Amino acid sequence: MKKFSVISEKALSEGRTYLMEHESKQILAEYGLETTEAHLATSEGEAVKIADEIGYPVVLKVASAQIIHKSDQGGVKLNLKDEFSVREVFREIWQKFKNRGLLGVSVQKMAEPGIEVIVGVTKDETFGHVLMFGLGGIFVEVLKDVSFKSIPITEQDAEDMIKEIRGYPILKGYRGFSADIEAIKQLLITVSRIVEENPRIKEMDLNPVFVYPKGYKIVDARIILEKDESSKKEHIKSDLKRLFYPESVAVIGASNTPGKLGWNVFRNLLTHGFRGRLYPVNPNATEIQGVKAYKSIKEVPEPVDVAIVLVPAKQTPNVVRECCESGVKFIIVESAGFSELGDEGRALEMQMKTEIRKSGCRLVGPNCAGIINTHNGFVGSLGLLEELGKGNIGLIAQAGVYAAGFLWGLRKILDFGIIATIGNKLDINETDMLEAIGNDENIEVVCMYLEDVKGGKRFIEVARNIVKQKPIIVLKTGRTEEGKRAASTHTASLAGNDQIYSAIFKQVGIIRAKDNEHLFALAKAFSKQPLPKNNSVFVITYAGSLGVASADAISISGLKLVELPKEVKDEIRKLMPSYVGSFNPLDLTFDQNPEQVKNVIETVLKYPGVGSIILIMQTEKFSEYVDVLKSIDYKSVPIFAVVFGKEFVMEDVIRLERAGIPVYTTPEQAVEVIASMWGYKNRFKLSEDLGSYPAIKKAKGVSATY
Ligand code: ADP
Ligand code: MG
Secondary structure (H helix, E strand, C coil), rough: CCHHHHHHHHHCCCCCCCEEEHHHHHHHHHHCCCCCCCCCCCCCCHHHHHHHHHHCCCEEEEEECCCCCCCCCCCEEECCHHHHHHHHHHHHHHHCCCCCCEEEEEEEECCCCCCEEEEEEEEEEECCCCCCCCCEEEHCHHHHHHHHCCCCHHHHHHHHHHHHHCCCCHHHCCCCCCCHHHHHHHHHHHHHHHHHCCCCEEEEEEEEEEEEECCCCCEEEEHHHHHHHHCCCCCCCCCCCCCCCCEEEEEEEECCCCCCHHHHHHHHHCCCCCEEEEEEEEEEEEEEEECEEEECCHHHCCCCCCECCCCHHHHHHHHHHHHHHHHEEEEEEECCCCCCCHHHHHHHHHHHHHHHHCCCCCCCCCCCCCCCECCCCCCCCCCCCCCCCCCEEEEEEEHHHHHHHHHHHHHCCCCCCEEEEEECCCCCCHHHHHHHHHCCCCCCEEEEEEECCCCHHHHHHHHHHHHHHCEEEEEEECCCCCCCCCCCHHHHCCHHHHHHHHHHHHHHHHHHEEHHHHHHHHHHHHHCCCCCCCCCEEEEEEEEHHHHHHHHHHCCCCEECCCCCCCCCHHHHCCCCCCCCEECCCEEEEECHHHHHHHHHHHHCCCCCCEEEEEEEEEEEHHHHHHHHCCCCCCCCCEEECCCCCCCCCCHHHHHCCCCCEEHHHHHHHHHHHHHHHHHHHHHHCCCCCCCCCCCHCCCCCCCCC
16 A cells, blocks of 8 residues: 555544654655655654664654644754764653654754755645745745646646746856756656645645755655545536527517617627527517517427526526426526525525536526627627627626626727626536637637636646637736635645636646736737747837837847848838938838838838837827728738827727737837737747638638628
C-alpha cells in the first residue's frame, strides 16, 4: 500500500486531517522528492541515537497533531551541534508540549542554507486544486510574490510559473549564486502529480524549500486532507444545437400588449424573421400579434424544440412540467423571481429541476434574458431589438440586462452571431454554453461576461479545446469578493479568488478583459481583423506626440516598431513632407490627406515585415478618410484606426467600423489590442496560413445587412 494511503487512513481514523511534518515528508520521499526527513524520537536517548546516525548539526522540532505552526510556538530549534544540546533541547520541547498532544520530537539534519522558496497546493472552490510557487521570506510574506497554475501542470506550466514571479531574477542568479531551476521544475511537476494521484489532499505547504545551485531540499512540509471524499459534480451532456437553431418555438406567456415582456419576445421573433414554426401560448387569446395562439403547451400540435417561458415565477414549475410532458427539448425561462430572491424562489427552482431531470429536457435560466442567434433569426430576447447584422461573435452573459441593453448601441459597430444569457444557471451553465457556442461554425470569437464559474475543472477542459481555434475573451467581475479561506496553510491564505481566475485564464490562454470597454475593444479587433503577421507595428500619425505615445506603448507591451528596408523608405520619402525625418512612427503632419495615407499604406504593405498598422487620424478631417480607407487592399495585415475625440464624429466612426476597421480613441488602446492579438497567435503558434484563423476569411467584410 502506498505511504499516502497508510498515513492518511491513520490520520482520518484518529479524527484529524492534518498530516504532520514527519508524515508529509514520508509521502513526498516516496515520490522521489528530496527532503531533510524527520525521525521521531520519544526519549532523549533515542534523539541522540538518531542525531549520531544522521550526523550533526541537527534540528529538533515538536511533533504534535495540535501544533501546525511549529516555530511560532517555540517548537523548532536549529543548528544543534552536539549530544549535549540535543539532550537539553529535547527536554525543553518535551516539557513545553507534553500536554499538547505531543507525539515525540522530530530529529532532522540541518540543511545547508540556500535560496528559500515555497511550493504549495490549495483547493480553490471554483477550479479545484491549484499549485503555487514563490520565493520564501519577505517575498511571500510581504510582497505576496507568488504564481498559480491549475493542477495537473505541464512542463511548460512549471517553467512559466517559475518565470512569472517578480523575484525570478534572484533564482536566475545574482552575485554568483544561482538556483537549480530545472530541479524546481521537476519538484513542481512531481507535487502536481502527487495531488493528481491523491485528490484527497486539500492543501499542502512545502515551506520552506532550500534551493541550491544543484538540487534542493524540502525543509518543512505539511498536508491537509479533505474531511470527506468529494462527490463528483453532475454533468449532463447534451447536444445544444437545437437550442440555438430551433425549428419550432413556443412562447408561453406571449402577449398582445405592447410594453409587456411577452409582447417583446414574440415581436422580436416575428420582426427578425425567425425561420421556423412559431406557437404563441396564452390561455386568454386566440391569436397573438396575428399568429394563431394556443391555450397551453399541451395543445401545441408538435413537441417543439424550444419553449420560451414568460409566466410569473409561481406558475413556472407547473409550466415547466407541462413542457416536459409535451416533449419540449429546451426550455428557456426568462421570468425572474427565483433563487436570486431567496429561499422561496430556490424552492421553485428545485421543483423545476426535478421535472427536467425526470424527462431529460434541458433548461436555460431562470432569470435570463433569452437567446439570440442572428443566423436563423432566432431572437428570443426580452429587450425589443431592431435589425441585427449576422456576425461572427458569440457572447455568453450571465446578467440578462447586460445582454439586452448594450446591444441597442453596439449592434451598430459589432455583429453578433449568438448571444446567450444564462441567468441563474439552474441547469445549463456557462461551460455548456461555451462548449456549444465555441464549436458553432458561425462563431469565430467568443466573449464571456462572468460573475462566477460553476464546476471550474470542466470549464478549463472545454476552454482549452476551443481556444486553440478561436479566441476566448472574458470579462470577469466580482474581483474584490474575497472567498472564505482556511488559514491552516500559507498557500490557502495567499490564494485570492480573483488571482486564481487570472492565473487559470492565463494558463489556458483565455484573454481577460479589464472592463467592459476593453472587452469590446478586443471583440471588435478579433472579429473584424486578421491576426497580426508578426510583432512589428507600423505607425502613421499626424502629430509627433501621438507617435511618441504609440512608440512607448509598443515597447512596453513587448511589440516593436517595424524597421523598414531602404527601398521602402525611398519610396515613402516621395510621399512624405520633406521636413519629416522619422519613418516609424511616420509623421505625415497636419498637411496629410487621405490619398497620401493610402499610398503610404500600400507601399508599406509591399514589405512582408509589417505585422500590423496603426493609423492615427485627425478628428476634424476624419470623414474624408473613410471612403479612401475602405478601398485599401490591406492583404491580411490588420489595420487599427485611432481617432482622438471619436465620440464627436460617431457617424463616420460607425461607417469605418462597418467597413471592418476598428476605431480606437487612443494609440495605447490600439497597441494593447494588437499585443493581445499577437500574444494569442504566438501562444498557439497559429500559422501564417490564413486558413488557420477563420476571422481572416471574413476580415473587412462584416456581414452588414443594413
Ligand atoms: P514552521 O512550522 O514554523 O513552519 P519550520 O519547520 O518551517 O516550522 O521551521 C521554521 C524555520 O526554521 C524554517 O523556515 C527554516 O528557516 C528553519 N528550518 C527548519 N528546519 C530546518 C532544517 N532542517 N534545516 C535548516 N533550517 C531549518
Ligand atoms: Mg515552515
